[in-house]
Amino acid sequence: MKAIELILIVVVAGLVVLLAWPRLRRPRRPAAAPGARRILVPFVGNLDPTVLAAAIRIARAEDAVLVPAYLVIVPLRFPEESPLTAEVQVAMPMLEAVEHAALGAGVPVDARIEKGRSPTHALQRLWAVEHFDRVVVPAPTDGAGFSPKDITWILAHAPGETLILRPRPAEEAPPVRLAG
Amino acid sequence: MISTVNVQHLESLNDSVAELTDIRVRETFPDRILDEADEVVLVDLTPEALQERLRAGKVYPQERVEAALTNFFRTDNLSALRELALREVAEDVEERRQPAVLDPLSRQAITERVLVLVTPEPRSQRLLRRSWRSAQRLGGELDALWVRKPGQELSDEERTSLAALRRLAVILGAHFLEEEGELVPAVRKVAAERGSTYVFVGTPDESRRRKVLRGSLVSALVRELPGIDIRVVANRADRQKLAP
Numbered sequence: 282m283k284a285i286e287l288i289l290i291v292v293v294a295g296l297v298v299l300l301a302w303p304r305l306r307r308p309r310r311p312a313a314a315p316g317a318r319r320i321l322v323p324f325v326g327n328l329d330p331t332v333l334a335a336a337i338r339i340a341r342a343e344d345a346v347l348v349p350a351y352l353v354i355v356p357l358r359f360p361e362e363s364p365l366t367a368e369v370q371v372a373m374p375m376l377e378a379v380e381h382a383a384l385g386a387g388v389p390v391d392a393r394i395e396k397g398r399s400p401t402h403a404l405q406r407l408w409a410v411e412h413f414d415r416v417v418v419p420a421p422t423d424g425a426g427f428s429p430k431d432i433t434w435i436l437a438h439a440p441g442e443t444l445i446l447r448p449r450p451a452e453e454a455p456p457v458r459l460a461g
Numbered sequence: 462m463i464s465t466v467n468v469q470h471l472e473s474l475n476d477s478v479a480e481l482t483d484i485r486v487r488e489t490f491p492d493r494i495l496d497e498a499d500e501v502v503l504v505d506l507t508p509e510a511l512q513e514r515l516r517a518g519k520v521y522p523q524e525r526v527e528a529a530l531t532n533f534f535r536t537d538n539l540s541a542l543r544e545l546a547l548r549e550v551a552e553d554v555e556e557r558r559q560p561a562v563l564d565p566l567s568r569q570a571i572t573e574r575v576l577v578l579v580t581p582e583p584r585s586q587r588l589l590r591r592s593w594r595s596a597q598r599l600g601g602e603l604d605a606l607w608v609r610k611p612g613q614e615l616s617d618e619e620r621t622s623l624a625a626l627r628r629l630a631v632i633l634g635a636h637f638l639e640e641e642g643e644l645v646p647a648v649r650k651v652a653a654e655r656g657s658t659y660v661f662v663g664t665p666d667e668s669r670r671r672k673v674l675r676g677s678l679v680s681a682l683v684r685e686l687p688g689i690d691i692r693v694v695a696n697r698a699d700r701q702k703l704a705p
Contacts, residue, residue, distance in 0.1 A: 315618065346583070353632065358481045358541055364634025366597070373590055380587060384696070391583035393625060394590075394632055410628075411621055 317389070318345035321413040325352050325400050325426050328375065329448035332419040333382060339417065339444075340388045348413065349379040350393040352403040365396060400427055401434045408440050416440075420447040465504065466490065468546040481541040484533055495553065503550040508539035573601030576657035578648060579626055580607065581619035584663055584696070586629060591694050592661040593633045603635040604655050608647040645681045652686055659690045 320343070322328070322336045328349070340347040351372040353365050376392045383390040393411075397403030416439045421429050436443055469478045472489040479485045495501060506514075512534060514520055521529055577592035579585040589605055596603040605626065615623065630637040640647040652660060665678045682691050 315616070358477060358545070360476055360480065362631060365632055366634060369593070369633060370597075373594055376590065377587075389583070391622070391625075392586050394629055396632055410624055 314344065318343050318414040319348050319391075319412060320345045320415045320417060321348045321350060321407075322379075322417045323350045323352055323395075323400070323404055323407075324419055325354070326371075327425060328379060329419050329422070329446075331448050332417070332446045333379060335446055336417045337383055337386045337388050339415070340383070341386060343415075345414070346389045346391050347383045348391050348393060348411075349376060349383070350395050350404075350407060351376055352400050353394060353396040354400065354403070355396050355398055357398065361396075361398070369394060400431050401438075404435065405438070408438075412440070414441045416443045418443065418445050420445050422448055466495075468542055468549060471495065471549065474545060474549070477545065478542070481545075482533060482538045501550055501553050503546060505543070505547070508536045508543065511539055512536070572656075573599040573658045574604070574656050575599065575601055575659045575661060576604045576606055576648070576652055576655060577661040578608070578644075578663075579605050580663075581615060581623040581626065583622060585622065585626055587696070588661065588663045588694050589626060589629055589633070589635070593635060595659070595661070595692075596635075599659070601658070603633065604638055604651070604657065605630050605635050606638045606640065606648065606651050608644045609639060609641045610643075611641055644678070645685050648682065649685050652689055657689060659692060660686060661692050661694055664693055664695050 320336060320340050322333070324332075333349075336347060336349075339345070353368045353372065355361055355363065355365065359365075372394050376394070380390050380392055393407065395403045395407045397406050416435065418432065418435055419426055421427050421432060427435070432445060436445075468474065469482075469486045470489050471492060473492045475486060475489055511520075512530060515526055515529060515534055518526065573596070575592055575596040577589055579589055592605075593603050607623065607626070627637050629635075638651060640651060648660065651657070660682060662678065662682065679691060679693060
């Protein structure tokens with residue numbers, strides 16, 4: 282091999298490393314593979330950290346995309362398509378925290394805010410336009426979140442496997458780090 | 462001139478009133494009349510007090526009282542209409558707090574308008590939400606723009622993401638815009654048309670090669686959008702990778 286060829290190879294290799302280096306150093310975002318399974322975690326008002334942690338574990342085990350969906354209820358006094366800024370103000374930090382926890386755990390996340398006249402109506406709207414392989418639902422707790430009637434409806438109508446997770450009582454629950 | 466009106470006759474509230482009361486009010490007046498009034502004063506009354514006045518024959522003749530009480534003048538209807546009236550007047554007061562001395566040009570100069578560049582992928586959900594929060598703090602409107610490359614075909618995932626972005630825009634009260642062409646010229650055109658004062662972009666996922674060959678997106682936006690603030694919205698989850 283001539284010296285000039287050797288120099289050329291070294292220069293080309295150096296250029297390749299130089300061009301690729303920032304990409305190698307850039308923090309990797311968890312990215313979903315095309316056609317990856319999608320796990321829906323719908324919630325109303327609040328999402329129990331124990332349920333979230335379980336949903337993240339399931340998504341990680343299945344290489345799935347976690348889809349946390351905050352369901353906004355549109356009061357009858359407003360038209361169905363009206364913007365809901367006050368409700369969204371509440372949803373924003375919740376979704377940020379959920380996304381943060383999922384991405385921190387290396388799970389790709391694709392959050393949603395969906396609205397409807399009731400939690401089940403909002404879910405129905407979401408299921409009508411998006412595909413989900415599994416639904417992870419927090420069980421009813423002390424009047425918050427889904428009602429037993431909602432859960433019955435979800436079990437009957439969910440488009441995929443449904444998992445109802447009972448949040449642990451406060452005194453039993455270990456501290457859960459939301460921020461990964 | 463002094464006049465009184467019932468809130469259910471305001472044109473923009475006609476649909477809300479129909480939903481609340483199941484009664485479509487046919488006699489409406491344009492909102493412009495209220496906007497042009499020098500002063501708007503709320504005459505507030507509890508539903509019970511209004512029903513009392515009705516029973517005393519101070520609203521309708523006695524023979525119509527019973528029917529009215531069981532139809533339009535039900536407590537739930539009156540409570541909802543009262544809430545509507547309170548909100549309407551509160552919004553009117555808020556609008557009037559804007560300094561009246563500003564000419565249209567000055568008003569345009571102080572009004573903020575955010576334009577966020579989205580793409581049909583999951584991270585744009587967060588980008589749109591974060592931009593909306595900033596727009597709220599700035600008291601400005603939010604436009605979301607997706608620039609489709611000429612002839613670009615979308616995958617199933619991208620179509621789902623795009624539809625979800627549109628739904629989120631509706632919930633947030635943002636305007637979703639779609640353009641076809643090259644990104645930077647399209648942003649420039651839309652920013653000029655909409656009077657944008659801020660442009661929000663997600664962290665560009667650009668290779669060094671692209672930057673060398675075509676320049677970075679952010680530099681191009683700074684160059685092509687003079688007088689407009691450019692903000693790069695990072696993924697907060699990446700902060701934990703900052704630790705030394």
